[in-house]
Amino acid sequence: MTDPFNSPGAKAPPRPYTRDDSKRRIRSFVLRQGRFTDAQQRAFDAQWPRYGIDFSGTPQDFDALFGRQAPRILEIGFGNGEALRFSANLDPARDHIGIEVHAPGVGRLLNALAADNLSNVRVYHHDAVEVLEQEIADGSLDEIRIYFPDPWHKKRHNKRRLVNPEFARLLVRKLAPNGRVHLATDWPAYAEHMWDVLDETAGLVNTAGPRGHIPRPAWRPQTHFETRGQRLGHPVFDMLYARGP
Numbered sequence: 001m002t003d004p005f006n007s008p009g010a011k012a013p014p015r016p017y018t019r020d021d022s023k024r025r026i027r028s029f030v031l032r033q034g035r036f037t038d039a040q041q042r043a044f045d046a047q048w049p050r051y052g053i054d055f056s057g058t059p060q061d062f063d064a065l066f067g068r069q070a071p072r073i074l075e076i077g078f079g080n081g082e083a084l085r086f087s088a089n090l091d092p093a094r095d096h097i098g099i100e101v102h103a104p105g106v107g108r109l110l111n112a113l114a115a116d117n118l119s120n121v122r123v124y125h126h127d128a129v130e131v132l133e134q135e136i137a138d139g140s141l142d143e144i145r146i147y148f149p150d151p152w153h154k155k156r157h158n159k160r161r162l163v164n165p166e167f168a169r170l171l172v173r174k175l176a177p178n179g180r181v182h183l184a185t186d187w188p189a190y191a192e193h194m195w196d197v198l199d200e201t202a203g204l205v206n207t208a209g210p211r212g213h214i215p216r217p218a219w220r221p222q223t224h225f226e227t228r229g230q231r232l233g234h235p236v237f238d239m240l241y242a243r244g245p
Contacts, residue, residue: 040107047110053097053135055126060135065122066095071142071176073097076128076149077162079225081109083147086221088113088121094142098123099131129167138173144181148225151187163194165201172203175243180207183239184220186229191237198241205244213237 044052053060063069071094078084078098088096098121100106106125113121124131149162163183171181181204185191195211198204208214216222216238226236 036104036107039111040104043107043110043114044103047114051110051113051121051123053122053124055124055131055135057130057134059137062095062097062140066120068095070095070120072140073143073145074099074132074136074141074174075145075147077101077146078105078109078123079148079223080105081112081123082223083145083221084121084123085109085112085116085118087145087219088118089116090219092120094120096121099128100125101127128162129170132170132174136174139176141174142176142179144171144175144179145183145220146181147184147220147223148186148229149183149190151185151190161190161193163190163197165197168197168201168204172201172243175203177243179243181239181241182217182220183241184216184226184236186226186234186236188235188237191239194237194239198239203244204241207240207242213239 053065062072073087073091073094074097075084075087076099078100079102081098081100084096084098098109100109100123103125106123109123113123146162151161175181181198183194183198185194191213195206199206199210206212216236217240220238229236
């Protein structure tokens with residue numbers, strides 16, 4: 001199996017996310033070394049300079065990065081990137097930023113973005129909380145999307161859930177006026193948890209009313225995770241929150 005960051009000529013981010021980073025605080029993810037194909041390695045080698053954002057721990061100038069001023073969408077934990085790719089093609093007037101810690105998914109997306117020759121997408125291979133805290137200015141995002149985050153369904157693991165009060169307050173800070181947060185999950189217990197947190201977060205208003213959800217919107221494709229969940233009988237909850245007063 002090829003190591004995506006140590007093979008000769010690899011041009012992946014200079015500071016790849018490592019297991020040692022997880023010692024600093026409780027994380028919402030566990031790094032699993034999936035199969036990294038030659039094609040994904042070539043994607044890092046060839047496409048990272050075009051589509052990748054190297055984490056620096058300092059605020060990014062996204063106008064310079066994209067070469068224009070445009071509303072921005074951030075997708076956290078994009079997996080294989082199918083929703084991010086779909087949205088970028090559907091909505092070329094807005095710039096899209098994706099964050100994912102698992103290298104195989106990043107590699108797949110890099111190949112797809114190059115195949116589509118898209119210019120309105122950039123991606124991080126890093127922890128989303130650190131990117132939000134250190135690289136994205138307050139009030140700068142038009143929309144934040146979080147699709148099918150790990151539900152950490154065992155009670156002893158609930159503390160690892162990405163959606164928690166501190167994280168919700170961070171999202172509010174990063175949203176522009178009238179910005180919104182779109183989430184999706186196929187775990188009812190996690191949906192209840194999201195409502196518990198987000199309905200009580202100052203600055204967020206559930207567009208479907210308290211503990212409400214919406215039909216899957218046109219900008220979110222049905223992902224393979226969602227399809228798998230539906231085969232298992234899981235209902236799907238889309239939640240849309242607006243940045244309120």
